[in-house]
Amino acid sequence: MDSNVLSIKNLRVSVGDKEILKGVTITVKSGEIHALMGPNGTGKSTLAHTIIGSLRYKVNSGEIMINDINLKDLQVYERARAGLFVAFQEPVSVQGLRFINYLRTAYTSLHPEERLEYKKFVEEVKELLAYFGLDSSFIDRGLNDGLSGGEKKRMEALQMLILKPKFIILDEIDSGLDIDALKVVSKAIGRAKENGAGIIIITHYQRILDYIKPDYVHVLINGRIAESGSGDLAKLIEERGYEYYRGGEIDAKVE
Amino acid sequence: MQKWNENEVEEVKKLNEIKYDFVTNVKPAYQVQKGISRSVIEEMSREKKEPDWMRNIRLKALEIFLSKPVPTWGPDLSELNFDEITYYIKPEDRKANNWEDVPKEIKDTFDKLGVPEMEKKYLAGSVAQLQSEGVYSRLKKQWEDKGVIFMDMDSALQKYPDIVREHFGKVVPPSDNKFAALNTAAWSGGSFLYIPRGVSLDLPVQAYFRMNGALEGQFERTMIIAEPGASVHYIEGCTAPTYSQYSLHAAIVEVYVKEGSKVRYTSVQNWSDNIINGPTKRAWVEKNGRMEWVQGSLGSKITMTYPSSILRGEYASTSNLNVALGIGPVWKDNGAKVIHAAPNTSSKVVAKSISGKGGMSVYRGQLRINPGAYNSKASVQCDALILDDISKSNTYPHNEILEESASFSHEASVGKISEEQVDYLMSRGIREEDARSLIVLGFLDDVLKEIPLEYSIEFNKLVKLEMNKYGAVG
Ligand SMILES: Nc1ncnc2c1ncn2[C@@H]1O[C@H](COP(=O)(O)OP(=O)(O)OP(=O)(O)O)[C@@H](O)[C@H]1O
């Protein structure tokens, strides 16, 4: 298994005039699962978008590296080619862009060295659709077009598996999923981990973490990591709520 | 869909030059002096050895042409100078029914365009025209045996003067518009397709129109007659090399969809950027007949085209699917015209346009449901996608619903590519230009999926090329 490192160091990010991330440091290695939790509006999605390089998010200082490559000057597609994958909290739709055409273009862009056998690829996608409990007709539907919330999340998880990224950021992949879907998606995350991916799961709920146990849990409060700990921290958070981090204790909890 | 990077774009650009942007070196067998006049028309008609009645139709149409003003309600046509155009250029004396008999220069031209290859693989028959005349036509024997006729229009006039005379200028009279008058006066070439009663062609036929020079006029005349119960798919392809000076293309297409017959007319136009294109295409659709227009319009400097269906018999129906790309300094004026003149008729219009790099795309439509056209149904959908802030799109729908029991819906949308969409696709490793192309092709998918696969693959490539023509869009 490759051993890769995604390191986010002291990252400060603003959207418009407002600083959202105020110095975030997280290091993820191949095969690790990190959970990132925190109240609404605290900057979790901002972190995901910033890592993939969306231009709307301005990095004021700090850095994002994969191994010894600084992602600073890389465009979004180059970051994807460097091995990053983000499952977005709200995946956008593109009317008329058939899923399979899109996915094939993505795959050949990400893995130009492979000669893609189209038939095999389609079979693989169909198998995965079945695995996620989706009808094979999804292959020809417009990208995310008219899909229900839970269906979109399952399609994101499917892409996570098929595109074989090195690092995966799942932004609330569990929101909107029914119990069965939650189980499959958790299993899929397990598969990605076995394939050697390093994974950040952004979530509000303990439940997904019951199925797929994180190695580390980070709590993001007001753009700062207020606490980091082992997998058990998630339960504690659920018991205590974020109230616990209000006031002067924040600095004390930082590792 | 293939992945598409800069190298490939370059490659296809080269291919495009070989494929479309080249000139055929032929010394015309015959051509008239430039400009249009009674004597030019008479000379053409004499050269073609036409019957008197046709010459008279031409001369009458010339008067109408001269009396009508150049339309000013749409794109700027002030550049058009009717005196500097050459109206009739015959590249070759012979007409061949076999590619081996086509002179080498001309055969090479159509080889480059892939016409013989397409014919072999995919078509029941094909007609090829260079400049003003058909140079080749062929229909597979099995269809000839069933009485199908497919040939260039001039030959049809010689061989089947009665059928031509009976149908000529009825669906599109010369008084319809200035370009229609011009075509009727100066027409040359085009194709004639006749399908006898009850015969249905399971493969399409194709007519390919190739222009060659600057300040050249191409005025082909096409007539399609589907007898009761017949069915056919006709495909039209158009290309031309690029010049700094314009050339004028103004065709007339008359389609007779008789009782219970079905005609699909697919037009894939990939004009070079110096072409001014103003064809008039119209179908008469009788009881239980069906007319389908599918049109993809790429390139050209100015295009004004509004394929029309007149639903004359009960339960006649039509669909009109139109894609227009207005990218660069061009004006695309596209639309559809439907007249419901009988009860229980139905129509569906879908028009999609793209504007980019300063381009202008217009939807100009007319839909009328006559009083007494009980229970007729019509829908019009026009969607515009504008790629940047310097490009424009306009919609001029003209709807007259004069029958109370009719139902009618009209939807229009104007959109932009959202940066979130581009980001999403890029986050999956896709380059920005490719992401934008994919979004555009997705937008067009409703219509593109109606174009035969062999053509839509090419069309997809051409759309990507168009988008990259003036540098990446966005
Ligand atoms: N494009 C944007 N324009 C304006 N404000 C933004 C933008 N993106 C994020 N913000 C603001 O930044 C803050 C952090 O948002 P973010 O989406 O990162 O939060 P989050 O932690 O993911 O919240 P949630 O748990 O609700 O998903 C919020 O106050 C949000 O309103």
Ligand SMILES: [Mg+2]
């Ligand atoms: Mg969020």
